[in-house]
Amino acid sequence: MAHFYVVRTKSDKTGPIEKKLFYGVPVTKGRITTDQLAEEIADRCSLTRGDVLGAVCEMSDIILERLKEGYSVELKDMGDLYLAAGSEGYEQAKDCTPHRVKAKRVCFRMGSRLRKEMKFFKFERYPFE
Template sequence: MGTITIKKYQNTNEKLTKCYGKWYGKVLHRGTMGTDELANHIMKHGSVYTDDVVLGVTRKLMHCIAEQLAEGYKVKLDGIGTLYLGASSTGADSSEDFDISKNITRIGVKFLADQSKNSIYTARVMRQSNTLTTKIGLEGGYLVDGSASGNGGGNDTPNPGAVEEEP
């Protein structure tokens, strides 16, 4: 399927004593693909539809998802995941004191990846279907790497206080 590049970094947060000084990995993203680029990519996969048709359907899908979320529905894209709205709020001393305009601090879209056995987005399938590569550096414009097969252990990655290895 593809190659997932992992960048090594070291935990430098002394408050995380179990993790301090240890090295971890995180996915190195090559960039962000926008809707136009994705539509063009889909068209290149031998689709009978041109990129403008794919883009039109994609944009309609985006608008319809937003509409359904605003109506209070969760939107499940089979094999991909479920989009839904979540809210953050501050507490009120009583039900009568709760005021939406004061207590709701944020409303945002959340995403839960499909983890059914038929999904190609499960952690197991992503590991089995892709090659993992550790980014070590560049030599002559080519990535020098340490490749690994698609199987392996768990993840106890700390988030705060990390220093990345220079590529």
Template sequence: MSVKFKVVSKKNPQDLVAPVKFYASAVGFGKTNLDKLAKMISIQCTVTEADCYAVLVSLETNIISELEEGRIVKLGRLGNFQVGLSSEGMPTEEGVTSHAIVNNRIRFRPGERLRDFLQTVKYEKLP
């Protein structure tokens, strides 16, 4: 198996007269949702599909709850989830309030096996 990619052209937004450059862009083929993951897991073990689905939904709920408490959620070999944010720069420390926050995101840091996957994955260019 290999990750497929296509070639895309992009202009430099900081220099609109610069020549276009070409870049590789990963192509997704379909999606896998919680239902499918629950079914796949149930086939690989003795737990029912409904039980797997319930655990996955509960996992999501609990990850959100822990992130709300400001915790880093460590899922062992899978990796870690953490809230990240960006803010405007202010001239004084007192000026940095929640109103200065301009963006937020959930950061995921993959575990060792996922990182290893990225080191060994093969790529195939689509025609």
């Protein structure tokens, strides 16, 4: 099944003359909830929906705990989750104290299998643009 995209204009201000360029931007078909994910997984294996839901919820909690502890977390065949953090710039190293470094976001680095599979993703223009 193909992914939908729409065409959007964006200003390119990198050159001496501002240009308006057109870009294909993906459109999601919706959001899959944890409950829906658990139901699908349960249909594919011998676990019940409740077993899967419990495991997914615990996995979420453990991932959060490990990120807080400074680990990156591998999701088999998908990639790695890791923490991005930073601070403002300071003229002296001693001024960059622990309370000035803040977590910014959780990032995802694709694994090699996912990267290979993405070559086969297909796109169609969204029909209701």
